[in-house]
Amino acid sequence: MKQEKYEMIAKEHKAKNPKLQNAIVAFLIGGVIGMIGEGIIELLCNIFHMSRNNAGTIMIVIMIFIASLSTALGFFDKLVTKFKCGLLIPITGFAHSMTSAALDYKKEGPIYGVGANIFKLAGSVILYGIVAAWFFGMIRYLLGGRI
Amino acid sequence: MTFTYNDVYVKDTATIAGPYEKKGPLKKYFDKTFDDLYYDEDSWEKAEIKSVKESLKLLHKKVGIKRKEVDVILGGDLLNQIAATTYGAYNFSKCFLGLYGACSTSVEAMILGSVLIDAKKVKNAIVTVSSHNMAAEKQFRNPTEYGAPKPKSATFTATGSASMLLTKEKTDIKVESSTIGQIIDLNQNNPNDMGKVMAPAAIDTIKRHLKDLNRKPDYYDLIVTGDLGLYGKEILKDYMLEEYDLDLKDNYNDCGVMLYDLKEQEECLAGGSGPVCSALVSFGYIYHEMKKKNLKRVLIVATGALFSPTMVYQKENIYSIANAISLEVV
Structure with a gap:
């Protein structure tokens, strides 16, 4: 078979994915989630008189809880199909990746199943997150920033 | 063969x-x-x-x-x-x-x-x-x-x-002939576009089947491929016509496309896949239509992406294969 000719014909029958539209949806939804997070922080600061730092931490915990719960209840993946990666980029995506992996392997038991697989997707984020943090920390230190 | x-x-x-x-x-x-x-x-x-x-x-x-x-x-x-x-x-x-x-x-x-x-x-x-x-x-x-x-x-x-x-006991439907496929590598490596990966294998097997038995596509009432999906199906039709002058008309379809109502069932994307996709269509729909004698000669070309996630991560191509079997009402 001729590869060049095949690629030429295949090009004519390529699926059209609305990339720009997806990007705009993701951008807006990602922004909305950021707004909700900010709203929660403001709420905690003003009503419960927390420091901004503490309110930030509690907001993250709330976001992780919501993402994990909706993954376990089975509709987070459907929301992602609708709202695209705007839902996956913030902390919610990280929690979602861990919960979904844990759910998938629960039948294989706590050690060979959940334990061995919970970081299947999130492992890369943690590893390279730490490596990147170390590099940026070093750069900041070398530029004379405070540790 | x-x-x-x-x-x-x-x-x-x-x-x-x-x-x-x-x-x-x-x-x-x-x-x-x-x-x-x-x-x-x-x-x-x-x-x-x-x-x-x-x-x-x-x-x-x-x-x-x-x-x-x-x-x-x-x-x-x-x-x-x-x-x-x-x-x-x-x-x-x-x-x-x-x-x-x-x-x-x-x-x-x-x-x-x-x-x-x-x-x-x-x-x-x-x-x-x-x-x-x-x-x-x-x-x-x-x-x-x-x-x-x-x-x-x-x-x-x-x-x-x-x-x-x-x-070996005689019934209405006979297994008439078959063509064993060869492993095809056409530098395809996108696991999210299996139709494009497998179409070359289907093209190769159908072409050899027709040539070996000296038949034209219209010999069959229906030729079905396994799971090329919406896009792979069109690639196959065009390539067969342009390269080999074999015109697959209305008597060609793809099991992955037939299995779902792709306009209503958006989650099914380009169509069905998996070993049971072609089997549900051929053991279900085709078998029953042959029993009713609405279809008399059918060529089933099951397509497979010999996809190993490990080999794709190691930057190897995805190979594919297609096997064909012809059923006839006697």
């Missing part, structure tokens, strides 16, 4: 289809369907095993054959170590041969079963294949609940199990 058979016939089939297939246009051709992907079990894998058991049980019941009277079961699925077939087929026959040809397994098993019967080594053989949308997702892609958006060219693994009994 193409050969013809003298005395191999299709005795009966049994099909068990999952919830998505039930919503599709071929619902009335399935013997049994189920609504929950767990199928009253506690894991996806066990649900797939149950579907294999159910289809074998049903086939035995329909034909009225005892387990000890079945000479051999040939079959496979997508799980590691073809677990669904081995656990499902346990105790259903005198002996067993496990096969792996990805989504081309159904025809691979039919060819081997027919060869065994034609060579008079066995009296009958059951072909059984299965797949499960979630079990396959877990095996090949991301965790099942993980919501990664997929491109429109991606295919959707069909759920269910289908079995067929081949015998």
Whole structure:
């Protein structure tokens, strides 16, 4: 078979994915989630008189809880199909990746199943997150920033 | 490699289809369907095993054959170590041969079963294949609940199990000939566009089948490919016409496209895939239409992407294969 000719014909029958539209949806939804997070922080600061730092931490915990719960209840993946990666980029995506992996392997038991697989997707984020943090920390230190 | 058979016939089939297939246009051709992907079990894998058991049980019941009277079961699925077939087929026959040809397994098993019967080594053989949308997702892609958006060219693994009994005893439907495919590598490496990966294998097998038997595409009332999907199907038609001057008209279709109503069932993207996709269509729809004599000559070309996630991560191409079998009403 001729590869060049095949690629030429295949090009004519390529699926059209609305990339720009997806990007705009993701951008807006990602922004909305950021707004909700900010709203929660403001709420905690003003009503419960927390420091901004503490309110930030509690907001993250709330976001992780919501993402994990909706993954376990089975509709987070459907929301992602609708709202695209705007839902996956913030902390919610990280929690979602861990919960979904844990759910998938629960039948294989706590050690060979959940334990061995919970970081299947999130492992890369943690590893390279730490490596990147170390590099940026070093750069900041070398530029004379405070540790 | 193409050969013809003298005395191999299709005795009966049994099909068990999952919830998505039930919503599709071929619902009335399935013997049994189920609504929950767990199928009253506690894991996806066990649900797939149950579907294999159910289809074998049903086939035995329909034909009225005892387990000890079945000479051999040939079959496979997508799980590691073809677990669904081995656990499902346990105790259903005198002996067993496990096969792996990805989504081309159904025809691979039919060819081997027919060869065994034609060579008079066995009296009958059951072909059984299965797949499960979630079990396959877990095996090949991301965790099942993980919501990664997929491109429109991606295919959707069909759920269910289908079995067929081949015998040397004469019936209305004859296994007429078959073509064993070769492994094709056309530098394809996108697991989200399996139609484009597998179309070259289907093109190659169909071309060789027609050439070896000196036939034109219109010899058949229907030529179906396994699971090329919306886009792969069009690529195949155009390439066949432009390169080999073989015009596949209305008598060509793709099982992945036929299995679902792709306008309504958007989650199925470009169409169905998995070993049971072509088997549900051919053991369900095609078999019943042949019994009614609405279709007289059919060429089933099951296509398989011999996809190994490990090899793709190691920057190797995805190979593909297609096996063809021709059924005729006698």
